Amino acid sequence: MDAPADQLRVLGAGAVDLITEADLKRKLARQTPLRVKLGIDPTASDIHLGFAVVLRKLRQFQELGHVAVLILGDFTAQVGDPSGRTTTRPPLSAEEVDVHARTYVEQVQRILLPERLEVRRNSEWLTPMGIADVLRLSSRTTVARMLERDDFATRYRDGRPISLSEFLYPLLQGWDSVVVRADVELGGTDQLFNNLMGRTLQEQEGQEGQVVLTLPLLEGLDGVQKMSKSLGNSVGITEPPTEQFGKVMSLPDALMPRYFALATGWDPDRVADVTRRLAAGDLAAVDAKRLLARTIVALYHGHPAAEAAEQEFDRVFRDHAAPSEIPEYRLDTATLPPGPVRLDRLLHDSGLAASNREARRLIQGRGVRRDGEVIEDPELALPAVMLG
Amino acid sequence: MDAPADQLRVLGAGAVDLITEADLKRKLARQTPLRVKLGIDPTASDIHLGFAVVLRKLRQFQELGHVAVLILGDFTAQVGDPSGRTTTRPPLSAEEVDVHARTYVEQVQRILLPERLEVRRNSEWLTPMGIADVLRLSSRTTVARMLERDDFATRYRDGRPISLSEFLYPLLQGWDSVVVRADVELGGTDQLFNNLMGRTLQEQEGQEGQVVLTLPLLEGLDGVQKMSKSLGNSVGITEPPTEQFGKVMSLPDALMPRYFALATGWDPDRVADVTRRLAAGDLAAVDAKRLLARTIVALYHGHPAAEAAEQEFDRVFRDHAAPSEIPEYRLDTATLPPGPVRLDRLLHDSGLAASNREARRLIQGRGVRRDGEVIEDPELALPAVMLG
Numbered sequence: 001m002d003a004p005a006d007q008l009r010v011l012g013a014g015a016v017d018l019i020t021e022a023d024l025k026r027k028l029a030r031q032t033p034l035r036v037k038l039g040i041d042p043t044a045s046d047i048h049l050g051f052a053v054v055l056r057k058l059r060q061f062q063e064l065g066h067v068a069v070l071i072l073g074d075f076t077a078q079v080g081d082p083s084g085r086t087t088t089r090p091p092l093s094a095e096e097v098d099v100h101a102r103t104y105v106e107q108v109q110r111i112l113l114p115e116r117l118e119v120r121r122n123s124e125w126l127t128p129m130g131i132a133d134v135l136r137l138s139s140r141t142t143v144a145r146m147l148e149r150d151d152f153a154t155r156y157r158d159g160r161p162i163s164l165s166e167f168l169y170p171l172l173q174g175w176d177s178v179v180v181r182a183d184v185e186l187g188g189t190d191q192l193f194n195n196l197m198g199r200t201l202q203e204q205e206g207q208e209g210q211v212v213l214t215l216p217l218l219e220g221l222d223g224v225q226k227m228s229k230s231l232g233n234s235v236g237i238t239e240p241p242t243e244q245f246g247k248v249m250s251l252p253d254a255l256m257p258r259y260f261a262l263a264t265g266w267d268p269d270r271v272a273d274v275t276r277r278l279a280a281g282d283l284a285a286v287d288a289k290r291l292l293a294r295t296i297v298a299l300y301h302g303h304p305a306a307e308a309a310e311q312e313f314d315r316v317f318r319d320h321a322a323p324s325e326i327p328e329y330r331l332d333t334a335t336l337p338p339g340p341v342r343l344d345r346l347l348h349d350s351g352l353a354a355s356n357r358e359a360r361r362l363i364q365g366r367g368v369r370r371d372g373e374v375i376e377d378p379e380l381a382l383p384a385v386m387l388g
Numbered sequence: 389m390d391a392p393a394d395q396l397r398v399l400g401a402g403a404v405d406l407i408t409e410a411d412l413k414r415k416l417a418r419q420t421p422l423r424v425k426l427g428i429d430p431t432a433s434d435i436h437l438g439f440a441v442v443l444r445k446l447r448q449f450q451e452l453g454h455v456a457v458l459i460l461g462d463f464t465a466q467v468g469d470p471s472g473r474t475t476t477r478p479p480l481s482a483e484e485v486d487v488h489a490r491t492y493v494e495q496v497q498r499i500l501l502p503e504r505l506e507v508r509r510n511s512e513w514l515t516p517m518g519i520a521d522v523l524r525l526s527s528r529t530t531v532a533r534m535l536e537r538d539d540f541a542t543r544y545r546d547g548r549p550i551s552l553s554e555f556l557y558p559l560l561q562g563w564d565s566v567v568v569r570a571d572v573e574l575g576g577t578d579q580l581f582n583n584l585m586g587r588t589l590q591e592q593e594g595q596e597g598q599v600v601l602t603l604p605l606l607e608g609l610d611g612v613q614k615m616s617k618s619l620g621n622s623v624g625i626t627e628p629p630t631e632q633f634g635k636v637m638s639l640p641d642a643l644m645p646r647y648f649a650l651a652t653g654w655d656p657d658r659v660a661d662v663t664r665r666l667a668a669g670d671l672a673a674v675d676a677k678r679l680l681a682r683t684i685v686a687l688y689h690g691h692p693a694a695e696a697a698e699q700e701f702d703r704v705f706r707d708h709a710a711p712s713e714i715p716e717y718r719l720d721t722a723t724l725p726p727g728p729v730r731l732d733r734l735l736h737d738s739g740l741a742a743s744n745r746e747a748r749r750l751i752q753g754r755g756v757r758r759d760g761e762v763i764e765d766p767e768l769a770l771p772a773v774m775l776g
Contacts, residue, residue, distance in 0.1 A: 078520075131517040132466075139553035143531070144544060146552065156532060164534065164559070165527035167552055 001065045004028035010060055013268055014261070016189050017214040019196065024211045027183050033116075034066040037182035037198075037210070039173060039191075040108075041073045042100035043092055047107045048234035049263045049296070050218040050227030054186050055111040056265055057215055061184070062113045070108065071176050072101045075123040076169060107238055110300060118180075125179045126172055137171050140204060141197070146170070149193040174198035177210050184211040190226075218262050223252035232358035241301045241309035248293035249313065250365070253285045256292060264295045331384050340381035343368070389453045392416035398448055401656055402649070404577050405602040407584065412599045415571055421504075422454045425570035425586075425598065427561060427579075428496075429461045430488035431480055435495045436622035437651045437684070438606040438615030442574050443499040444653055445603055449572070450501045458496065459564050460489045463511040464557060495626055498688060506568075513567045514560055525559050528592060529585070534558070537581040562586035565598050572599040578614075606650050611640040620746040629689045629697035636681035637701065638753065641673045644680060652683045719772050728769035731756070 001007070007028050012018055027034055038058050040051075047055070058068045077097045092100075105119055129137075146167045147153055155162050170193065177185060177198030185195045192214050199209035217226045220233025227234045235247045251259065257275040260266065274291070277283040290310065297306035329350040331341065344359040347368070353359035360378040362368055368375050389395070395416050400406055415422055426446050428439075435443070446456045465485045480488075493507055517525075534555045535541055543550050558581065565573060565586030573583045580602050587597035605614045608621025615622045623635045639647065645663045648654065662679070665671040678698065685694035717738040719729065735747035735756070748766040750756055756763050 126519060129519040131514060131519070131522050134519050134522045135553045135556060138556060139551045141552050143535070143540075143550040143552060143555060144547070147531070152531075159532070162531040163527045164529050164531060164555060165523045167531060167555070168523060168526060171552070 001031050001033075004031075007064050010064070011057075011213070014057070014215060015213050016216055017192055017212060019199070019212040023209070024184065024213075027208075027211065034061070034183040035069050035118075035181060036061045036066050037069045037071060037177060037180060037185040039071045039073055039122075039176065039185075039187065040104055041077050042097050042104055043077050046229055046234070046236035046238065047104065048227055048229060048236050049259075050188075050220070050234065052111060052237055053215050053218055053262045054188060055108060057186055057213070059111055059113065062116045065116075066184075067116050067118060068112055069118045069120065069180050069182060070105075070112075071180065072104065072119065072121045073173065073176075074098065074101050074121045075126040076172050110237060120180060122172070122176050122179075126175070134168070137175060138168060140201060141171060143167075151190075170194040170197045171201070174201040178202050178205050178207065181207060182210045183208075184213060186213050186215065188217045189214045190217060216258075216262060219255060219258060221247060221250055223255050229354075232355055232361065235296070237300050241297045241305040242312050244297045244300070245293045245306070245309035245313050246317075248296055249289055249317075251289065251292075253289070256285070256288055259292055259296075264292070265299055266295075340383050342378075343375060343380045343382060344378045346382065389419050392419075395452050398452070399445075399601070402445070402603060403601050404604055405580055405600060407587070407600040411597070412572065412601075415596075415599065422449070422571040423457050423506075423569060424449045424454050425457045425459060425565060425568060425573040427459045427461055427510075427564060427573075427575065428492055429465050430485050430492055431465050434617055434622070434624040434626065435492065436615055436617060436624050437647075438576075438608070438622065440499060440625055441603050441606055441650045442576060443496060445574055445601070447499055447501065450504045453504075454572075455504050455506060456500055457506045457508065457568050457570060458493075458500075459568065460492065460507065460509045461561065461564075462486065462489050462509045463514040464560050498625060508568060510560070510564050510567075514563070522556070525563060526556060528589060529559060531555075539578075558582040558585045559589070562589040566590050566593050566595065569595060570598045571596075572601060574601050574603065576605045577602045578605060604646075604650060607643060607646060609635060609638055611643050617742075620743050620749065623684075625688050629685045629693040630700050632685050632688070633681045633694070633697035633701050634705075636684055637677055637705075638755075639677065639680075641677070644673070644676055647680055647684075652680070653687055654683075727772060729772050730766075731763060731768045731770060732766045734770065 004025060008021070008025055011024070012021065018024065036058060038054060062068050074094075074097045077092050077100075078094060101121065108117075147156055149170070152162055152166075173194050174197035176182075177195075178201050182198065182202075185198055187195050192212065195210070195212040195214070199212055203209045219225065220227035220231060221235065222231075222233045225231050225233060229236075235244055239247075248259070256278065257271075260271045260274050261268075264271070274283065274288065278285070278288050293313075294306045294310055297309050301309075331346075343363065344353075344356045347353040347359035347362065348356045353362055363375060363378040366374050366376065392413060396409070396413055399412070400409065406412065424446060426442060450456050462482075462485045465480050465488075466482060489509065496505075535544055537558070540550055540554075561582050562585035564570075565583075566589050570586065570590075573586055575583050580600065583598070583600040583602070587600055591597045607613065608615035608619060609623065610619070610621045613619055613621060617624075623632055627635075636647070644666065645659075648659045648662050649656075652659070662671065662676065666673070666676050681701075682694045682698055685697050689697075731751065732741075732744045732747035735741040735750065736744045741747035741750055751763060751766040754762045754764065
C-alpha cells in the first residue's frame with residue numbers, strides 16, 4: 001500500500017469535515033485495508049452527479065487498497081428521513097425500496113471497483129430487532145443531542161413537526177457502523193450528525209470510532225438547491241449522452257467552478273487552472289461549459305459518446321436542425337383521456353420530462369418547439385388525433 | 389345501574405382533571421359497564437396511601453357496576469420512566485419487576501372488588517412488538533408534543549438529560565389503552581399527559597377516546613414531597629396497625645385536611661365538617677390526628693385492630709412504657725461486621741426502619757430510646773456482644 005502520508009493527501013482532498021485527521025492517519029499507518037462505509041437511502045432510483053461526488057471519493061479509497069462497504073438502507077428508507085430537508089420524507093413501501101436498491105447496485109458499478117466492494121442491506125440486522133433492542137438503543141442518546149442536528153433544530157424552532165420516529169433514524173443508521181465495523185464513513189455534509197452518531201455508538205460498544213469524512217453537496221441545475229431527483233434539477237449518471245450534455249450546457253455560468261471541482265474527477269490543480277482562466281477571461285464561458293459537458297459525458301459513456309453528444313447538441317441548438325433521431329410516441333388512451341392534451345402533461349407522459357413540473361420548466365425555458373417554433377405556454381392544449 | 393347523573397356526581401368528586409365530563413356523561417348514559425383502566429408501574433413493592441387515592445376511585449367505579457382493568461406495566465418498568473420526577477428512573481430487571489407485580493396484585497385486593505377486576509400485564513402485547521411496530525407507533529407523535537410534558541420541558545430547559553427512550557414510554561403506555569379498549573383511565577395528576585396520549589392513540593385507531601380522570605397527589609409524611617416509598621415518607625397499606633398509627637400521628641398538623649380528604653374514604657361532607665371544626669378550634673389537633681390515624685388503620689385492618697393500635701401507641705408514647713411485644717433481633721455477622729454498630733445501620737438492618745435515612749429521621753425525631761432514654765445521635769456506635 002502507498003505510504004500513509006501520500007494516502008492522506010489524496011483522501012483528505014476536498015473533504016469538508018475530517019473527524020479526525022489524526023485518527024485517519026493512525027488507521028492508515030497500520031497498512032491494512034480499511035472498511036469504508038457509505039450509506040445509500042434507496043429512495044430514488046437514479047444516481048446523479050451529486051451523489052457521485054461521494055462515490056468518487058470512495059473509489060479513491062478502493063484504488064489505495066481499501067474496501068468499500070456500501071450499506072443499502074432498505075430498512076431505514078421505509079421509515080422516512082428528513083436529513084437536509086425541511087419536511088418529513090414519506091416512507092416508501094418495501095417493493096419500491098427493493099426496486100431502487102437493485103438499480104443502485106447496478107449503477108454504482110460504473111464508479112466503484114467491483115473487486116473491493118461489499119454490499120450490505122441494513123434490513124439484515126435491523127429487521128430482527130425487537131422493541132427491547134430499540135429501547136436499549138434509544139437510551140444511548142438524549143433528546144437535547146438530537147435537537148442539535150441542524151435540520152431538527154430549525155424545524156423545532158420554526159414550529160414545524162418532527163415525527164418522533166425521525167429521532168430514531170440516526171441511531172439505526174449509526175448502528176449500521178457498529179455491525180459492519182466501519183473504519184471510515186463517507187457522506188455529504190448533511191450526514192455529519194448521523195455519521196458522528198455511528199462513531200459514538202461504536203465507542204460505546206468498545207470499538208474504535210469510525211473516521212467521519214464529509215464532502216460538499218453539489219447544487220443542482222437550478223444553481224440554488226442541492227441536486228435531487230425529486231426537485232427535477234439533477235443529471236443522472238446513466239442518462240443518455242445527449243441528455244447529460246444538454247443538461248450541463250443549461251447550467252448557470254456561476255456554478256461552473258463547483259462542477260469542475262466536484263463532478264469531473266479531475267485533480268485539484270487542473271480544476272484550479274481552468275477556474276483561474278475562466279475568471280481571467282482567457283477561457284470563454286461557453287467553451288468552458290462545453291469542456292465541462294464533454295468531460296462529464298466521457299466519464300460515464302466514454303470519449304466517442306461525448307464527442308457525438310456534442311455534435312448532436314450543435315446540430316439541434318446551434319444549427320436549429322431537427323435531431324438526428326426523433327422518437328415517436330403514441331398517446332395511450334388508458335393513460336391520457338381522449339381529446340385535447342395539455343403540453344406539460346404530454347411531455348411528462350411521453351418520458352421527455354421527469355414530471356409535469358420539469359415539463360413546465362423546460363417550456364418556460366424556451367426549450368420546447370413545435371415545427372421549429374418555440375412554445376411558451378405550458379398549459380397549451382394540443383389536439384389528439386385518433387389513429388384507429 | 390344507577391342513573392348516569394348520580395354516577396357522575398360520585399365519580400367526578402375529587403377529580404382534578406376530567407377530560408371530558410361530557411364524554412363521561414355520554415359513556416355512562418349507555419348503561420353498560422365501562423372498562424376503567426389504571427396503570428401500575430411495578431417499581432416498588434408496597435402500595436401506600438398515596439396510590440390508594442386512585443385505587444379508591446377505581447373501587448367507586450366498581451361499586452357502580454363498572455370493570456376495573458389493572459395494567460401491570462411489567463414491560464415498561466424495565467425501560468425507566470421519569471413522570472413527575474426530575475431525574476431518570478433506572479430500569480429494573482425482569483425478576484425485580486415480577487416480584488413487585490405479584491405483591492401488587494395481592495395488595496390491591498384490599499381495596500378493589502375481585503369480581504369486577506381484570507389484571508393484565510403489558511408485556512403480553514409489548515414484548516412481541518418489532519422494530520417496525522415501534523417506528524410506526526413513534527411516528528404518531530412529534531418531538532414538540534413530547535416536550536410539552538411538564539417534566540420533560542423542565543429538564544430540557546434546565547439542560548438535564550432526557551434519554552430518547554423516555555420519549556417512547558408515553559406511547560407504549562398509551563398503546564395499552566388501545567389494546568384493552570379502555571373507556572376511562574385513572575391516574576395521579578402526573579399522569580395527565582401520558583393518559584391523554586392514550587386517548588389520542590385510541591382516536592387514531594378509530595376507537596372512541598378514553599375519558600381521562602386525574603386525582604391529586606398525596607404528600608408524604610414530610611409534608612413536602614409526593615408520597616413515595618423511595619423517599620421514605622410513605623405509609624404502606626399493608627404495614628402493621630401500630631406502624632400505620634404511629635406514622636399518621638407523626639404527620640405535620642397542616643396536612644390533616646389533605647389526609648382526611650384523600651386517605652379516609654369519607655364522603656366530602658364529612659371531610660368538610662372535620663376540617664371546619666379543626667380550623668375553628670372546636671377540635672384539638674391531637675384529637676383530630678388520633679381520629680385520622682384510627683380511621684386509616686380501621687380501613688386496612690378493621691376497627692378492633694385500630695383500637696388496639698391506639699392503646700399501644702398510648703402505652704409507649706403517652707405512658708412511656710415498653711411496648712407489649714418486643715421483637716428480638718440477633719446481629720448476623722454475614723450482614724453486619726463484628727464490633728460496634730452504628731445505630732442507624734442497626735435500625736435499618738433489623739427492619740425497624742426501611743432505610744438508613746428513615747432510621748436517622750426516627751432518631752432525630754426523638755423516636756428511639758434505649759432502656760427508656762431517648763437517643764439523639766444517629767451515628768451512635770453500640771457495642772455488639774458475641775453469643776457463640
